[in-house]
Each structure stands twice: as structure tokens, then as C-alpha cells.
Amino acid sequence: MHVCSASGPSTSTLGNLNLSGLDRGDELGGSGWGVAATYNLNRRFGITGDISGHYSDQGGNWGTLAFGPQIAARSKHFKPFTEVLFGVARTSPPLLGSHYGFALLAGGGLDLRVTKHIGIRMLQADLVSQRQSQAIFGSNWLNGGRVQSGFVISLGGGAPTAKL
Numbered sequence: 604m605h606v607c608s609a610s611g612p613s614t615s616t617l618g619n620l621n622l623s624g625l626d627r628g629d630e631l632g633g634s635g636w637g638v639a640a641t642y643n644l645n646r647r648f649g650i651t652g653d654i655s656g657h658y659s660d661q662g663g664n665w666g667t668l669a670f671g672p673q674i675a676a677r678s679k680h681f682k683p684f685t686e687v688l689f690g691v692a693r694t695s696p697p698l699l700g701s702h703y704g705f706a707l708l709a710g711g712g713l714d715l716r717v718t719k720h721i722g723i724r725m726l727q728a729d730l731v732s733q734r735q736s737q738a739i740f741g742s743n744w745l746n747g748g749r750v751q752s753g754f755v756i757s758l759g760g761g762a763p764t765a766k767l
Contacts, residue, residue, distance in 0.1 A: 633659040635666075637751055641673055649673040651686055653708065657749070665694045665745075667706045667731070682722075685711035692733040694745065705734035710748075714755050722755035 635657035643649040651673045656666040669690030675682050692706035712727030733745040 633657055633664075635749075637749075637753070643675075646677050647675060649675065651688060653688055653690075655749070663694075663696045665692065665733070667692045667708065667733075669706050669708050671708075680716050682714040682716065683711065684714070692731075692735075692745075694733060694735060702735050707732045708749075712751070716757075720757050722757060724751065724753045724755055727751040 635655060637653065637655035639651055639653040641649040641651040649672070650670065652670045654666070654668050656664065658664045667690060669688035671686060671688035673684055673686040675684040686709070688706075688708040690706045690708075691703060693701055693703050695701045708729045708731050710727065710729030713725045715723045715725050717723060728750050729748060731747050731749055735743055735745060
């Protein structure tokens with residue numbers, strides 16, 4: 604019996620570029636960046652932390668900091684995955700200041716393994732829902748999405764660390 608298994612590598616996804624949009628249209632849409640790290644508990648299940656920022660040509664911006672489970676189906680060259688992340692969102696429409704609230708991100712993607720430690724995130728698509736307590740948005744929920752791609756750096760993946 605294994606006490607602690609590291610058979611699935613701990614991975615860090617770096618250099619994500621993304622396109623995004625929320626209910627507010629051009630004020631909160633646009634391009635941005637994202638960084639995520641996943642600690643894989645085994646070959647199928649991991650815990651992901653994700654931070655991202657999104658910027659509009661209209662002067663608005665928004666960002667998220669979220670954590671949650673990831674489920675993957677690994678093969679030799681591909682890793683399709685799905686995840687549900689929960690955290691905090693910051694929304695800054697033009698001229699209205701920053702507002703913070705609950706964030707929910709749900710989606711998935713596909714990684715292509717290039718070498719043992721380097722991969723490409725071919726695509727990641729997430730539905731994004733943000734709960735805002737201010738009535739200035741016309742709704743307490745802002746809903747939208749983001750699409751990302753980037754590079755994946757994989758660390759670890761050795762033999763199990765302890766046996767009983």
C-alpha cells in the first residue's frame with residue numbers, strides 16, 4: 604500500500620495567453636494572461652490553483668484567483684482534462700473602481716506532451732461566473748468565458764515515495 608504516490612507529475616502551466624468576455628461586452632472582454640499549477644494526487648485526480656488577468660480596450664479589466672479539483676485522462680502524448688474551480692474575482696469596469704466577489708470557473712482542455720517535462724496546452728475553454736454584490740452591473744452575476752493556450756512545464760512524476 605502506498606502512503607504517498609507521486610506517479611502523476613506535479614505540473615505548472617505557464618505562459619497562457621487568453622481571450623475572454625463577460626456579460627458587460629467590450630468593457631470587460633479582451634485579452635489577458637493566466638498561470639495555473641496542478642498537484643496531481645494520482646494519474647487521474649489533481650488540485651489546481653489558477654490566477655488570471657483580462658484587459659479591455661475600453662479600459663475595464665477583471666481577474667480571478669481560484670482553486671479546485673481537476674480530472675484527467677492521461678495517455679502517452681495527450682492529456683484531456685476537466686476542472687471546476689472556486690475562488691475570488693475582481694472586476695473593474697471603466698471609471699467605477701474595483702469590486703470583489705465569488706468566482707466559479709468550469710471547463711476543460713487538452714495538453715500535448717512534447718517531451719517528458721515540456722508540453723503545449725492546445726486549448727482550454729472555461730465558463731466563468733462571477734458573483735458581484737454591487738447593483739451597478741444591472742445583475743449580481745456576470746457570466747462569460749475564456750479560451751486559453753500556452754506552455755506546460757511538468758515536474759516530478761517519479762516512483763511512489765513511501766510504502767507500508
